[in-house]
Amino acid sequence: MIALADCNNFYASCERVFRPKLNGKPVVVLSNNDGCVIARSNEAKALGIKMGEPAFKSRDIFKRNGIHVFSTNFALYGDFSNRVMSILSDSVPSIEIYSIDEAFMNFRGIPKKEEFGIELREKVLQWTGIPISIGIAPTKTLSKVANSIAKKQRKNGVCVLMDENEALEYLKLFPVANLWGVGRRFSQMLQNNSIQNAYELTQKSDHWLQKHMSIVGLKMVKELRGEPCFDMVNGWRRKKSILTSRTFGHEIDNFKGLAQALSTYASMCAAKLRKEGSCAKTIHIMIFTNPFKQNYRMNYKGSKTIILDTPTNDGLEIVSRCIDALRSIYRRDCIYKRAGVIVSDIVPQSQVQLTFFHKHANIEKRQNLMTAVDKLNDGYGRMKVRFAINGFEKKWHLRQEKLSPCYTTRISDLLRIKC
Amino acid sequence: MQLKSPKLYLPKIMAGFPSPAEDFTELSISLDQVLVKNPPATFMAYAEGDSMIDMGIHHGDIIIVDRSLTPCNGDIIVAALEGEFLIKQFSKTKTHIKLIPHNSKYPIIYINEDTDFQVWGVVVHSIRSYR
Numbered sequence: 331m332i333a334l335a336d337c338n339n340f341y342a343s344c345e346r347v348f349r350p351k352l353n354g355k356p357v358v359v360l361s362n363n364d365g366c367v368i369a370r371s372n373e374a375k376a377l378g379i380k381m382g383e384p385a386f387k388s389r390d391i392f393k394r395n396g397i398h399v400f401s402t403n404f405a406l407y408g409d410f411s412n413r414v415m416s417i418l419s420d421s422v423p424s425i426e427i428y429s430i431d432e433a434f435m436n437f438r439g440i441p442k443k444e445e446f447g448i449e450l451r452e453k454v455l456q457w458t459g460i461p462i463s464i465g466i467a468p469t470k471t472l473s474k475v476a477n478s479i480a481k482k483q484r485k486n487g488v489c490v491l492m493d494e495n496e497a498l499e500y501l502k503l504f505p506v507a508n509l510w511g512v513g514r515r516f517s518q519m520l521q522n523n524s525i526q527n528a529y530e531l532t533q534k535s536d537h538w539l540q541k542h543m544s545i546v547g548l549k550m551v552k553e554l555r556g557e558p559c560f561d562m563v564n565g566w567r568r569k570k571s572i573l574t575s576r577t578f579g580h581e582i583d584n585f586k587g588l589a590q591a592l593s594t595y596a597s598m599c600a601a602k603l604r605k606e607g608s609c610a611k612t613i614h615i616m617i618f619t620n621p622f623k624q625n626y627r628m629n630y631k632g633s634k635t636i637i638l639d640t641p642t643n644d645g646l647e648i649v650s651r652c653i654d655a656l657r658s659i660y661r662r663d664c665i666y667k668r669a670g671v672i673v674s675d676i677v678p679q680s681q682v683q684l685t686f687f688h689k690h691a692n693i694e695k696r697q698n699l700m701t702a703v704d705k706l707n708d709g710y711g712r713m714k715v716r717f718a719i720n721g722f723e724k725k726w727h728l729r730q731e732k733l734s735p736c737y738t739t740r741i742s743d744l745l746r747i748k749c
Numbered sequence: 750m751q752l753k754s755p756k757l758y759l760p761k762i763m764a765g766f767p768s769p770a771e772d773f774t775e776l777s778i779s780l781d782q783v784l785v786k787n788p789p790a791t792f793m794a795y796a797e798g799d800s801m802i803d804m805g806i807h808h809g810d811i812i813i814v815d816r817s818l819t820p821c822n823g824d825i826i827v828a829a830l831e832g833e834f835l836i837k838q839f840s841k842t843k844t845h846i847k848l849i850p851h852n853s854k855y856p857i858i859y860i861n862e863d864t865d866f867q868v869w870g871v872v873v874h875s876i877r878s879y880r
Contacts, residue, residue, distance in 0.1 A: 351832035413789040457790035745794040749801045749836035
């Protein structure tokens with residue numbers, strides 16, 4: 331038995347915890363640089379605000395309807411995610427954290443699953459202020475379906491799909507496009523084959539499914555029929571790659587500025603690698619101009635892949651390799667809007683094999699240096715200790731006009747309560 | 750506040766007589782562990798104002814709030830009252846709930862069925878700095 335816990339309107343709910351005034355009021359959260367809507371409270375959904383709607387187009391609608399608008403505050407959302415996940419993992423035998431606001435839970439051996447789900451939901455709500463929904467079913471795919479029913483149709487936020495016939499009745503009402511892993515590509519194909527709901531999909535032959543939707547699609551449908559095909563993974567999966575990419579607050583037209591931004595993203599990737607005890611063998615850098623502003627401008631996408639001899643998480647090495655690579659793809663006649671660094675081919679630090687020419691002493695020294703840098707930054711705030719090339723210019727920093735305080739992660743931002 | 754467990758640091762001993770204290774090394778005292786019993790449900794805030802002064806909560810104190818606790822009579826709570834947070838003492842009888850200040854300048858707040866009221870969390874510690 332698997333249960334999927336999913337936080338309701340997670341980012342909007344986090345913004346509400348420290349602002350009781352916003353209960354029952356429409357709330358939206360905007361993406362990085364305040365670009366578009368990425369989270370909506372139920373009230374905002376009811377007003378017809380769509381996911382991905384560009385913020386500049388919606389300013390009037392926000393104002394007219396008294397919608398409360400926030401910039402993304404990932405420090406806050408990350409902290410609440412940790413709290414919710416820690417409560418879930420203390421309550422069930424094992425969990426698989428699937429995203430910032432979702433986790434699969436192993437419900438095997440838990441008697442009275444529905445009551446347990448309701449109590450767990452109550453506990454998370456009371457302890458953190460975050461409402462969650464729980465879908466309980468024999469397979470992961472069905473637990474996704476159950477969760478979506480719980481969210482929309484159950485007052486207590488919990489839905490159990492144990493009985494096969496009952497599950498089929500729900501699948502008849504469930505649009506295929508909303509199924510886990512169907513996506514835009516398959517939903518068009520399924521529509522062309524006049525398959526509208528999930529039930530109709532389960533009636534197709536295995537042969538047909540594998541031919542049209544590959545083996546993963548077949549497994550998904552088998553799961554809908556109640557046959558488990560996707561196993562639980564314990565805890566976090568080790569990431570396959572780490573991407574740090576940002577759109578600049580202001581466009582950049584010189585090498586120095588671009589190098590500052592790119593080296594900052596490279597340092598952040600390296601710090602993430604060190605945090606999870608991993609090393610990467612491949613580094614990929616990308617720079618972009620703004621494709622929406624084409625008049626009199628060059629539209630250019632530059633990228634380069636660097637393959638290292640030895641996987642590393644050394645910030646100094648990753649930054650200097652990125653800057654070298656940037657030199658070879660930088661064009662002076664362009665104005666840049668976005669840049670990013672991806673590190674991949676990730677292996678555990680303990681499995682890294684050194685080449686014959688590595689000097690052990692040097693590596694240890696570097697590792698100690700990086701550990702010291704991480705410790706300082708953990709204690710005093712991200713990027714407080716940085717490489718000189720990261721610079722202190724703020725031009726390319728995110729535009730976050732409506733940022734809420736980091737209530738849980740910065741002492742100066744703590745809530746102030748009247749007494 | 751950390752959800753992680755603390756690390757243990759031991760000095761490297763180069764040579765000579767081993768330290769007799771080595772076998773008795775214990776983790777150093779962690780204020781986190783003393784003050785935060787339930788990390789995922791614990792939040793911090795600053796107290797502002799003087800209405801709880803006779804209870805020993807002063808302007809600028811850091812309060813530690815545990816949301817997992819159910820308030821008992823006499824507990825100090827963070828209340829969400831008509832959309833605003835307040836720190837007051839909680840008192841519940843069969844008929845009604847009272848929010849009691851601890852400074853004679855302030856009135857008792859009576860909660861009835863129509864009041865938009867919620868217990869946000871129970872205050873378990875307050876921390877004052879003297880310099």
